[in-house]
Amino acid sequence: xxxxxxxxxxxxxxxxxxxxxxxxxxxxxxxxxxxxxxxxxxxxxxxxxxxxxxxxxxxxxxxxxxxxxxxxxxxxxxxxxxxxxxxxxxxxxxxxxxxxxxxxxxxxxxxxxxxxxxxxxxxxxxxxxxxxxxxxxxxxxxxxxxxxxxx
Numbered sequence: 001x002x003x004x005x006x007x008x009x010x011x012x013x014x015x016x017x018x019x020x021x022x023x024x025x026x027x028x029x030x031x032x033x034x035x036x037x038x039x040x041x042x043x044x045x046x047x048x049x050x051x052x053x054x055x056x057x058x059x060x061x062x063x064x065x066x067x068x069x070x071x072x073x074x075x076x077x078x079x080x081x082x083x084x085x086x087x088x089x090x091x092x093x094x095x096x097x098x099x100x101x102x103x104x105x106x107x108x109x110x111x112x113x114x115x116x117x118x119x120x121x122x123x124x125x126x127x128x129x130x131x132x133x134x135x136x137x138x139x140x141x142x143x144x145x146x147x148x149x150x151x
Contacts, residue, residue, distance in 0.1 A: 005076070011045040071096070094140050 012020075016038055023031055074093055078086050 010049055011042045013041075013045075016041060091140055091143055094137075095143055098140075098144070 019034055019038060023034060026034065071093070074089050078089050081089060
């Protein structure tokens with residue numbers, strides 16, 4: 001059986017999980033009935049879940065769309081992705097980490113008074129990133145250049 005997530009755990013009872021596990025070993029005609037029964041039960045449980053005030057699902061939600069939440073989301077997605085998708089997500093994570101490193105670098109120099117970028121100068125945003133770019137793989141450097149050209 002595949003990976004489950006918090007949402008699946010909220011709408012699927014223990015007995016439903018047992019039936020799902022046993023499903024491949026049951027006669028095909030009973031599989032059809034049980035499959036429809038399971039999906040209908042999940043549907044009903046989903047309706048009940050969202051009719052609660054506040055929704056029990058809101059406990060899974062973070063405070064807001066912050067960078068940490070994006071990292072958590074990407075890492076959660078990686079558990080259900082194929083290898084190619086996982087590689088793409090890893091490249092995105094590496095790019096985000098490089099941008100965070102640059103942000104930290106620029107804030108450090110800005111605080112020291114040695115770093116005075118013109119906020120209107122979008123070319124500056126990537127000027128000093130060439131040093132950091134050397135830490136990226138060739139694929140990540142290509143992705144960086146693509147993003148750089150967008151700004």
